[in-house]
Amino acid sequence: MQAVVEQITYTPFAMVCFYFIMSLMESKGVDGAAEEVSNKFLPTYKVGVCVWPILTTINFTFVSERNRVPFVSVCSLMWTTFLSFMKQADAEAARSAVTLS
Structure with missing residues (x-):
C-alpha cells in the first residue's frame, strides 16, 4: 500500500521538480523547462x-531488515542513472526508450 501511495503522491511531484529545475x-x-516536463514526464512516470x-x-518481503537501506540505495542509484539518461535524451528518444514494440 505504501508503494501505491508514493507513486500517486510523491513521485509525480519529484519528477516534475527534477525535469523543471534541471x-x-x-x-x-x-x-523550455515546461516543454521538457510535458515531453518526458509521462514516459518516465x-x-x-x-x-x-x-x-x-522485494525490499520488504525478501531483504533482511539490516540490508534494506543498502538495497534501496543501490536501486536509487540505478533510478538516478535512468533519470539522467531520460534527461539527456531528446523527446522522441525518451518516448521510444520506454515503449515496448
Whole structure:
C-alpha cells in the first residue's frame, strides 16, 4: 500500500521538480523547462510505476531488515542513472526508450 501511495503522491511531484529545475539550470527558461516536463514526464512516470512497486515489494518481503537501506540505495542509484539518461535524451528518444514494440 505504501508503494501505491508514493507513486500517486510523491513521485509525480519529484519528477516534475527534477525535469523543471534541471532545465532551468541549463538556462532553457521557464517555457523550455515546461516543454521538457510535458515531453518526458509521462514516459518516465510509466517506468517508475512499473519498477518501484516491484522493488519495494522485494525490499520488504525478501531483504533482511539490516540490508534494506543498502538495497534501496543501490536501486536509487540505478533510478538516478535512468533519470539522467531520460534527461539527456531528446523527446522522441525518451518516448521510444520506454515503449515496448
